[in-house]
Amino acid sequence: MEPALLQADQLPTWTALAPVLALAVTGLLLLVIDSIDPNDTRPTLLAGVGTVGALAALGLAGWFLSAGTGQPSTNGAITLYGDALIVDGMTLFFQALFASVTALVVVASYDYLRGRAYQAEFYALMLFAATGMALMAAANSLAVAFVALELASLPSYALVAFLKRDTGSVEAGLKYFLIGALSSAVFAFGISLVYAATGSLLLPDVYEALAGDLTGLTGVAGVGILMVAGGFAFKTASVPFHFWAPEAYEGAPAPVSGFLSSASKAAGFAVAFRVFVTGFPLEAGVDWVLLFQVLAVVTMTLGNFAAATQEEVKRMLAYSSIGHAGYALIGLAAFTGAAGGDVLGASMAHLLVYGFMNTGAFLFVALAEHWGVGRTFDDYAGLASKAPVASVAMSVFMFSLAGLPPFGGFFSKYFLFMGAVDAGFWWLAAVGAVNSALSLFYYSRVVKALWLDDAVSEFELGSTPTALYAAVVFAALATVLLLPGFGPVIETAQSAAAAIVP
């Protein structure tokens, strides 16, 4: 028993959801501002509120993480509302990740959206999507997982189609929505089958039921688990549910692409990690470790191979993001039960570093779109002479994505592959390493274009978008600083992951 004094000092348990609430309230506040003053677009106020909200969520998540809320150092995970929601280290880790990416993207959008209509709606949609992602990380029941996933997805469809006079954006939004609808159907059907086999939607109960005797319902459970995996594969843009990704990322406004490919993907992993590790025992009808091994290898290989032959930088980044989904899948593909926390944590840490470097890369593309520079590698030629700081940042992102030292992406990939090797799946690490080597080819094409090639045509860059620049530089700084600062990150991630392993 805790001493009475301490208990009196403790906050009520619902406050553990503060990061989620901060995001949701900020989204609502933006709508309120817009309804008070619908015509007068106040970009600074809107972006400011959005940033403050995201940073508040980041601060709360960071505070909880360091204070030990929901972690073994205090009283372990906090469950709420009939165990439907859970707050533990992993929840907070991912919420901090989503909040960081949201803050970066909101700041960058300030310049990107300049002079466009419906800005308040844009920021509100983004905050609601972030709320959905934060809930996905806190889902302890399959029903919550589904609702949260939809809460994250529906604003995303609108965000992708935000440039409604741009046919590319609208087409991308529609495709994203159609594939999303299909995937949601698969996911919901999968959940219903799992429920049919186990009689519960709460993950711990599902785990128990699946670990017990299913008496003829193994097939039902197996199909259900596979279909649930399909739903997550959609969210994480993994093969074979990846088809929407290149088109959506390419057509969407670049900040939205960054948001989707970093935060939304990480949210998919957050809920997938939770559901599979705490909900589905390894021996339950389907060998899901093998399933994720297949998905990981195919996803990373397909993503990298396709990225290598692209001509447009944004589309290359889209495929590279598929490739990175393949790397992150190693967290589940090399999961070995009790000792699986290490590789799972490495995967989480990789997603965090990826959140900064990939968002930064897309924001650089946003910068290029803002300047009216073309979309292909050739159009980027000689850009470094005009915008050296941003080009340095982009080079940092590219080398970090490829996994070269001295950037954050080196350690995160290193720990991920080491985790796979330690778990006995050296071949998985080998495939990852080969793919990384290949990825260096197309990432360095960007750097080469920026620094070495001569510009094909003269271009005037015009004004410098301060907020966008700041977001790019900040992301680059974070990418660099995550190398020396990787120790605490990987420790937090691995202990958070170890805590959820049943």
Next chain:
Amino acid sequence: MAGIFDFAPAIVLLPFLSFLIAVGTALSGRDLLPKGGAIPGIAATGGSLVLSVAMAAAVAGGEVYDETIYAWAAGAVPGSEGLELTFGVLIDPLSAMMLVIVTLIALLVHVFSLGYMNDDGQTGLPRYYAGLGLFTASMLGFVVADNLLMAFMFFELVGLCSYLLIGFHFREPGPPSAAKKAFLVTRFGDYFFLVGVVAVFATFGTAQFVGTESAPGFPVLAEQALHGEFTANTFLGLGPQAWFTVVGLLVLGGVIGKSAQFPLHTWLPDAMEGPTPVSALIHAATMVAAGVYLVARMYGFYAVSPTALGVIALVGGFTALFAGTMGVVKRELKQVLAYSTISQYGYMMLALGAGGYVAATFHLLTHAFFKALLFLGAGSVILAMHHNENMWDMGGLKDKMPVTYYSFLAGSLALAGIFPFAGFWSKDEILFETLVHGLGGSPLLLLGYAFGLLAVPVTAFYTFRMVYLTFHGEPRTEQAESPEPVRWNVKGPLAVLGVLATVAGAVNLAPVAVLTGAHVDFLHSWLDGGFSALTVHHYEEIDPYASAYLGGEVTTVLLGAAVSLGLALLGLGLAYRLYAVPEPVEHTDKLGSVKGLLYDNYYQDEYQVYLANRVVLPLARAADTFDQGVIDGAVNAVSSVSLFSGSRIRRIQTGVVSNYAALVTLGLTALLVVFGVLGGWLL
């Protein structure tokens, strides 16, 4: 507590600062400094000299210093404690003595350069002084290094500086080529040194020379390992004794390259292409001395390996004689000096290999003085002769350049080993040590002794052939009739070194000590102080040699001195007969077929070029073919396969959303079927 030793890093940093100043001046492209940057160099080396003398005084007072300044890398090593890579300073009698030598010679060379470079109107002076500053700083850093890795790093810097300075006149064809040769040949040796450094770390987990009581340096660990008190990691299935010999020989590779020992001596004569003050610095105090100093520094490690000692002794003895014979026929002044340097360092190696630690250090000291003197004297002559170095174009300079002549004569007498000049004492001690240890049951050393003894008359002969041809007789050219006068900045250093070359032998009058019993072997007592593991008597305890005498110690001392002095006088007399005449003529034709052999340096360059062309080049070509064909081929194949499949994958992405829906469904169905079958619940 702040002591004088806290200033030890400043000895290295001062010349480095002068290097930075000179580089800054050179980069600015303007003539910012008076004298082209010589003044900061002189001030810096002067300051270092003062500090070095202060260090030596403190060491004389019985203090020593071994401190780690900075640990720049640390890591865990399986099976041992952590491994640290550090920079540190070690001041003990040996390094204090070397510091004084190096800073003194560097200061004199800087001053001399005022006359040789500035007064001669040379261009690129900031670059020159930058090179000198870095050269001095590197050598000083090497001298104070307290571990083998740091020593290696500064050893490499010394090599780099020699490259920069030998190739100073880079627009002429000769110097760049000579610089490259010096760099490559010494690098060949350094390659083995590097492997040796790694081997030392792998074997002992430390590369400290001294270390502490609880974690001693590697020479002490080697000794303990042989007594079974420490377990060293040995490799290749060798026992500790054999493995230590291998490691010692690997490090010796670097020594042989830097100290120009057979067969890696070929770079040194070519290095004469550098400005003459640089030659003085290279030969007397920095580059070439570095090799011998390294062996002395880690002598405790070599002392426990009789085989390594034997190799050192034989290589040294052979080089002493071998290089001497080549010096006999050379026409250029500096070429003669170059071969004499190789030969003299051969003596030092012979001494080290024969257990004569004090003798070798002693010769290092005296040689530094008289060889710097001879080079600076030669520089003075070359300046007077408008850069004509051919001795056959000189003659009769002694009356016109008295200061140069007399100081050069003092240096020559020292080099030839004539009583009572400095070289006599040190060379005599080397031969004596070799002889008594050879008699004491190491017959191999007697072979080394024979080499050394035979080299004595050869040395005296070529030295005085040089003196007579240059300074005596009638002037043979117009330039020699009216040489360019030289100023104080040339004469001053010559005078200082002339005095030192004459009297420096007094620091260790070992024969006198034996004969009279007076304690006049000061250097011996000096080197017997400091860290107990680095003292002379410790080395004498652990080295494998015993002493024996021919009819008593006194008899042996007298006999040895008489024989070597007699042989030196014999060589001198022959030179006098042949060349101390008003109109000397070449006598080389009398040598017959040997003449060509000597002129062409025993075809050393030729066989090395042959090896490079016929053995190394085909091997390199084969490796290149393998690299281009197999490795690159595999890489290219992988990339073309990837790009091809990448372009195929792009085609799946048709842009038609119904196709995507179909593919998603098909993919999911395929997974369902496969895993259903695998899971045993489908079909």
